[in-house]
Amino acid sequence: MTLLTRQDPATGHPVARAGRPRGRRWKRYPTWKFYAFVSPWVIGCLALTAVPMGYALLLSFTDFDGLSGNWRWVGLDNYTTAFHDPVVWASLRRTGLYALIAVPLSLAGGLGLALLLNQRLRAMGVFRTIFYLPSVVPVVATALMFKLVFDRDTGLVNGILAWVGIDAVPWLIDPHAFTILIMLSLWGLGGGMVIFLAGLQAIPAELLEAASVDGAGPLRRFWHITLPVLSPMIFFQLVLTLITTLQTLVQPLLLAPAVSGGAGGGATDATHVQQGDFLYMVNVYAQFFSYQKYGYGAALLWILFLVILAVTAVVLRSSTSWVHYEVDQDGSEQ
Amino acid sequence: MTTPKLTLSNRDALGARRGRRLMYAALVLLALVFLAPLVWNALYALKSRSESASTDVHVLPQSAEWGNFHRALTMIDFGRYTVTTFMLAGIFALLVTASSALVGFGFARLRGRGRKPLFTLMLATTMVPQILTVIPTYVIFSKLGLVNTYWPWVLWGLAASPFHVFLFRQAFAGLPRELEEAAILDGCGYFRIFWQILLPLVRPVIATSIILAFTFVWGDFITPAIFLNGDNTTLGVAMAAGYTDGGITLNNVLAAGTVFYVLPVLVLFFVAQRSFTRGVATSGLKG
Amino acid sequence: MQHHLSRRSLLGRSAAAVGGVALGGSALSACGTGGSGGGGSHPTLQVMYDGIDTELGKQLAAFERANDCKVVVSKFDQVKLNAAIAAGNPPDLVRTSGASEMPNLIARGLVENLDPYFAKSTVFKAADLDPIVGVYRFDGKRQGKGSVYGFPSDFSQDAMLWFNKELFDKAKVSHLKPTDSLTYDDLLDLGKRLTVRKGGKVDVFGFDPVWNFVNQAHLMQMIAQQGGSLWNDDFTKADFTTPEARRALQWYVDWGKARVGSGPLDPISDWQGPVYGAGRIAVVSYGYWFGAWINGGDAGAKGAEIAAASGFVPAPQMGSTRVDACMTATGAWIPKKAAHKELAFKFLEFWRGGAPAEAHFKAGGGLPALKHFRTLLPKSTAFDADHYQTQMKNLKNLSVLQFSPYANYTAVEGAITTNVEAAMKGQTSLDSAIRGLQTAVDAVVQQGKQQLGA
Incomplete structure (x- = not known):
């Protein structure tokens, strides 16, 4: 008995697609409903993203300084300059390294914590809150806290080292600054943990019970049931963490040693960011706000966007082999 | 059903107890590491300016400066900013969760021409650094007369966020096809399937979405700094701007303010995270 | 089904809301450039200068009452400033770190020439102005001479x-x-x-x-x-x-x-x-x-x-x-496109020419740009008096450095x-x-x- 013979026209399901016969399967999923559901985002996206991006693309072909009216078209000059700029390449390499280390660690960490804390044991709520707490603290404050902890002369860590008789380590400057940056980003594991916790809830208990009755130990249950069911969420975290990590800007700026002597208002200045923390976006920020080169900065932003796009495409492509969906994502039935 | 998600069979009972103790020990250690910067921050707030800058590092302050906490609450209108930020974050969190759930459902369970490219496009918008969109967005909102108001947050909430859409999409994608089919057999329209059947099954994700969105607005600095002004801005920006003396930031007072700053969201999270453990997922086919 | 209809009408409603705002917004901006200040009573003065509200405390309310306006103080934010200028509605008064920033800003045509305001002012009298105001002067080529484009909050000889x-x-x-x-x-x-x-x-x-x-x-x-x-x-x-x-x-x-x-x-x-x-x-x-x-x-x-x-x-x-020399002379300037320039200047007069200025200089927050405030500087304790003496004797060596208008600071x-x-x-x-x-x-x-x- 097919569904079509049970369909009642009175329920309002259109039977025919407007001029697009695609086979009986398609008649169950009218396109307009899809668009009805996704329309809020489409409208918002166009206005708030597409327009600025177009503006930035135009900007990248000029030498606009952000304020004055005297600018000229320079065509692809900004892009060729970027291609030959060693600073750009160095920052790109550093960003790649940062992502390569931070992303897997934060995924594994978040997942690990979620697995540990998913049990209904005592004080789990307290632990969950403790691990999520850093995510609640605004970025400005977290960087300040890390600086206070790792300050060479007045910080907690060197205080402990001194107590044990070890000389103070200058954590916040090269070559240690990079490690501190990674630690700061891992401190926010709680966000990922929360997402994985939610995902773990969706695993049907019967599946796990049935498996343990069949004699599967915890490791096999994890590998064959938990992981596959969780894979959409893992994929989600991987892609989004990768995208945001490649765009990291604020933490390196905030971790840089003090800039002005207080009297200048403590402005964040990209020139004091340590080499180890000199990520791509830091250079972009410098181009915009230290050197007033809006055109060049816009070109760099478009380049980054394309790099992220390429990297994400690779990850997306690979996802078909390891991400498991109940509802197949490309239109064919499971 | 209320059985825990990860059960241990009886054969592992002894090993389980030892394992559990080890696990608790590890958790406590990790929790201490995670808390260290926050605790240090609170202690820093209790120390005087000159003590914090001393090379002679002590954990506890020589003389507790509770005045910093008092100043944190009085130098700016802390209560008022807390209330307005709470409302702003709450409204945004609810709106963005609602709209993202709808959009995510659409991507996950409905078919349509251009669905895949549209999804990729949505994902692509997250790859656009905020620095790029911030000035043009400001200009647009300025022309609409919406800067220095809360309307941008309402609009952003209604427009859904790719992050939350993606989250819901993944959540919905994992639910069995049978649920839908049964409902269609019963003659339900898609909105009803969304509202009555699938949405309740992703309650933990709804809670997650609300918490994450709320936390985001609560902690966001860049957007309110640009789109709001000194009077109606959020607590975070007010703190960064207000704890000054002659233009110079008073870091000890700022640290004290931060302690108060995290409390509301902390409480909210502690209360909300219980819904993660409520056994929601069932294999239930209705009726 | 009913739900489909209600869903679509919700969409329709939110679209209408956005549309309505857009229309209303464009109508507003159509009513004259920066017009909200024009004839409006009770204007809102936007001051982009950290800490002024903390410094002024209740005196801010006094100023608001005296001028029938509202003063909103925001933190200085370069991004917000650029965005606001780009959008055509810059703040009315903006902080600057002073000497090294001004020539470039002035040369780019962003700063309002304050000569006419100073000419009419009863608070800032020409003879009372300390030479340090030269930091905010520009004659088209060099800093130090010419029209005034801003005013310092206070100054010091920074290399002391x-x-x-x-x-x-x-x-x-x-x-x-x-x-x-x-x-x-x-x-x-x-x-x-x-x-x-x-x-x-x-x-x-x-x-x-x-x-x-x-x-x-x-x-x-x-x-x-x-x-x-x-x-x-x-x-x-x-x-x-x-x-x-x-x-x-x-x-x-x-x-x-x-x-x-x-x-x-x-x-x-x-x-x-x-x-x-x-x-x-x-x-x-x-x-x-x-x-x-x-x-x-x-x-x-x-x-x-x-x-x-x-x-x-x-x-x-x-x-x-x-x-x-004085290397900074932190102060404020008024953007050319600001909506309430007269009011901004009044605020400037109040802030560094009126009661708040007296309080600031009594505490020794810096040297005043108005000479008559010098006597207010603290000399009650032995060391305060000492420092005061040293400073007064050193003033003769004060000079105004000249920065290039072409070089962004x-x-x-x-x-x-x-x-x-x-x-x-x-x-x-x-x-x-x-x-x-x-x-x-x-x-x-x-x-x-x-x-x-x-």
């Missing part, structure tokens, strides 16, 4: 020195005296004798010239003291290769390598103030305003102790020409920091650092000339 007498005693070094003619080399030696290191930490910094804050100004001063000049006559070229410039840069590299102050190899997390207040800096390079900070609001008992132990002497010299600072720090860390030689610096600043000027259409 504060020193901690107790630390000197501990190191058995005789105190600095205002009548000494200190050279930079003297100070470097002193710094080495006064620095105390232990266990990898620096317990006492011997000499901190506040590297990383207005370095360009310090360099200009050091070169001028030797009788030279960093910039050429029409400010189209900065020459870092002259012997005078080389000597100044060599001194900085030596200082950086000696590690007697907070620098690239000895970072501090906050700024030098709290470190000095903890008794950990022997000599620091700050102006008169620092005296008030040492013993200010949250300083506590230690603050009073340090204040009593602090001495104040004029800036060190690198040559025979005595130059002791942060870009030049960035170039100096990057290149000189590389030499300090031993990564490059001084000569290649100078070459790098020269190239970088030439590019900055080149870009500036293009943008100004010169």
